[in-house]
Amino acid sequence: MASHDITAHNGHRSLPRVWDLPPQQIVSDGLQRIRAAGSTYRLLVIITAILGVVGVVALIAGPVLSGWGERQPWTYVAVTFGFLMSTVGSAPCVSVATRLVRGHWRRPVNRLAELWAAAMIVPLILFFLLVALLPNTEGRPSLWFGWWGAPWLWDSLMMIALVICGYAFLYTAARPDMAIVRDQVDGNLNGRFTRLARGFRGSIREWRTVDRAVAYFGAFYVLLYVGTMTLISSDFILALIPGNNSAIFPATYTVQGLESGIALTLVTAGVMRAWGGARDYLHKEQFFALGKLQLALGLLWFYFHWTEFIIWWYGRTPRETALLRLLYFDTYFVPLVVAFTLMFLAPLTILLWNRIRAGVVGPIVVGALVLVGQVFEQIRLYSSSFSPNNIYEGELTVIPPAYVPGVLDILILVGLIGGAVCLGLLALRFVPYPSIWEVTGGLWLRARKPFYKTEVVVIGKPD
Amino acid sequence: MSPRWGMVIDLDRCTGCQACVVACQAENNIPINTEAVYLQNRAIEWIRVERYWDGEYPNIKARYIPVPCMHCSNAPCEPVCPVYATYHTPEGINMQVYNRCIGTRYCAVNCHWHVRFFNFWQPKWPESLQNQLNPNVTVRSRGVMEKCTFCIQRINHAEQNARLDGNRPLRDGEVNTACAQACPTRAIVFGDLDDPESQVAQIANTTTRGYKVLAELGTDPAVLYLKKIDPEAPAHGGAESA
């Protein structure tokens, strides 16, 4: 970083900067976690790694050993997969969204959301295990109408593209920081980061490329995410519940994914602020903005859910009544109520109050509640679709009983989520937090200015 | 116990003569459908006979199906009227209240049997035919929805008589709709489905040929159709086939 003047000019007057942190501080904060891992961090990594191993063992002992003949033993593998796709998979979308609206508050938060792309390998592996369960689309309702290779080939292509794009997005956004780390450390670390940074020198052309690549990978990621969630929700859920032609469901599934992505970002930000030493970067401003987004998406999710319910309610055909009984009022009533409370009522009633939303704790708590509610939502959806239904029928004639998870199922769920968290934590050893180039870049664009009788923040808007 | 009105239409007996259509038109003051109105696709026929061609030349057959209002228990046309101009009577009839109707046509949009009709024009009868109008039935103005009422005027008349006659229950055959009365082959049978002695209940409860049109919509129609017997199909256990 070239040396610079920490004041800015408005006409002929100097404006003092907002962040009282000089860039050197930001660089050293970013390097801190790369240089040395704290004991809390180490402990967390070990615990989550153990959980991951436990999850894998439970996965092999349970579903894998029972084979791919029946769907039901794989229910909680699917639940884990759905949960991870909705949280880890959607977090990069949150990063893209904040970039799109050019909010100045996003700079310390972006990196937290992008980091989760590192854990995408876990849902990818689960996907390959699950897609083998799906039969050919001939003779049954689906998006594919018996196309060649459907659904395995196309779903796989989409998932692989998504994961690659996610890693590319993370890498492109992190590469300048990796170059900064390379320039500031020696020894083994230097070697590692030289390889990672791949010759980034910070020329004007390289910076422009970074800007464009981040924008394109980001936009592409969002499109791929929406597409992937559409395919997953239709092939793994809708097509496996006879008579379920709910056109809104792919959209509902995507929106609850986005809602959970924000929740994950909030919780991550909360953890980093409390125990990650990022207090200087994650202020009320960040939580206020994220809290608003969380509230908005909670409302949106409820709205999409409601439109599905109300159409079936008014239709009242036997086909729809059976679906209502399975998914809403009979079999999976309890997970529905829990999900509804945690993913809609909680964000609404808690985040409605200005004071809570303008604080730090409120949005984080709501984020955590949404994540828990998300688990129950996935349980509701996959338990019903992985029940032994006859997927070649046009209507659900027998409502299957609720599937109660066994010990192995819970171990799979908790363990594999722990494993994904472990990967996210490990990413912190390769990608600095805070995002040095973005936060420092933001420094240049902010200043304080006396304005009539008060003092305001002036934000530069280069475009 | 109040009756539950229903109808059975035997497609094996229906010849497509449309006597039911004419009788209904005469009984219920249905506007005269001129050629112009038919060309505008606005003809009002509370019971209509649809004709479908079956087979390839030279083995073409005409199939007829008379379609009155189904008087669904779970009628899709009822919850959608903003002014409650259509509702379900305790005796199972889907009633239309002409005074309240403002003519949004939502009920017609929601009727999947196409049995609801709208008065696009002001109905007119020539001077000489005005004496023919049935005084027991409202003459509707333009802008109002109308449909088959299972000849509610005849039902009311019979029920009044039964009340005056010592509050006795109605006997089977005492009430008949105009279409059932006119049908030369007795393809249409009308009566109280809850009266085990009535002809309609006996047919409905014992037939193996019965089906309801668009049953998958779950609206529970009160009209039961009896499938036409196909004479060329191989006989098995009673010469009744699909």
Place this chain on the structure above:
Amino acid sequence: MQERHSFSDERIIRDLLRPVTQTSMMNWVGFIVLGTILTAFLFAVGWMFYWGVGVTGLNRAAFWGFMIVNFVFWIGISHAGVMISAILRLTQAEWRRPVTRAAEVMTMFSLMTALLFPVIHTGRPWRTLYWAFPYDFWRGIWPDVRSALVMDPSAIMTYLTGTILFVYITTIPDFALLRDHSTGWRHGLYRVLALGFKGEERQWKMQIITGFLLAAIMLSIFVSVHSIVSWDFAFSLDPVWHSTVWAPYFVIGAVHSGVSAVVTLMALMRWMFKFDNYIRHEHFDAIGRLLVVVGTTWMWFFLLDIFFDLWRQDPADDAIMHMRFFEWPYPLLLAFVWIFGYFIPVPIWAFRRFRRNIKLMFWTSIMVNIGMWAERYWLVVPGLQAKYQWTFSWLPYRPGPVEITLVVGSFALVGFLLLLFAKLVPPVPVWDELEGQHLAAEIQVGKRTVPAIVREF
């Protein structure tokens, strides 16, 4: 890049009040042409009232046609107001400033126009009005709230009330300005409307907080209004209509259509009132970016709807879909929807160079609305023409001259009302522009000077 002006306050006020103080030739031509079409519209309405709904092309299958399609279309256009005003106000986007009032006022007038159609298309419209006003509470018969046709006017009237309030609150400072700059009967009118606004701190605070509150409240209404309109259709078991996706599909389509209409208005205002310094290329750039996202989201919902219509592989569903894709006039309408509604405009809008070309933005925005009108028709009418297996009762629908006049007339009505409004109230909010000017700043970053905005928090 942004091309900001730095004019004096007086210059801004004078420029932006010009539509109120002067009437250009284009303005007069607009009044006369639109007024003529409006007269034809009124005549058509009267004709239909006198002779009956029979003068339209509606029949025993297509009980709803052009008039209801038009109703849905205008409700769709009305969503522009909330999108631009409320959401951009709440996210404090600077580029909303010149656009917000025109968008809100267009909402107001398009809602009023839209409301006309369900009333005039009923069989007994005088009875419809007399049923509602005054309502006969004493018979113990309430409107049937299960019916989407009762939820509809409730939602629309709520939205209309909210919009009128919103337009009014955000215009109060301008009414005060006009009061101080006028004489005669106008002075009296503005004095009443300004409610004694003097620009004191307390008054500004109330005005701004009210604006924010209304904006937040309007957001939920914005979603519910078009959802309820979509439920007019989706609650029915008609094979095409009965789809769970229709509520958000209609809402996003409305935003697509409405925001495009705002682009049309922006271009027209710039040309008619010579607002080159106020409605700038950067505004078209920003709104074009929004439209790319909205348009693509709309296309996703559109595809969801089609695929899931075909999902069950049910013969009744498939027959109607076959008609919608292959039988005249539906392939043409579908081409309009896809090509005019998405595949020409959105790729054009993806490029900055084209987003900043105002003529191109104007024509693409009109294309979008042609496509969206066609889309509403493509959604509403086929489901009525070929319901279930009653092929004997499958009937074609052709709109009559009365319906065409009514549809064209509705455009003239909205246009006329907008022109009239611009004579009474400045179409670009003066106080918003002045505030934007005062909040504009610059920051030096290295060797460059970057435009900046003042943020209060």
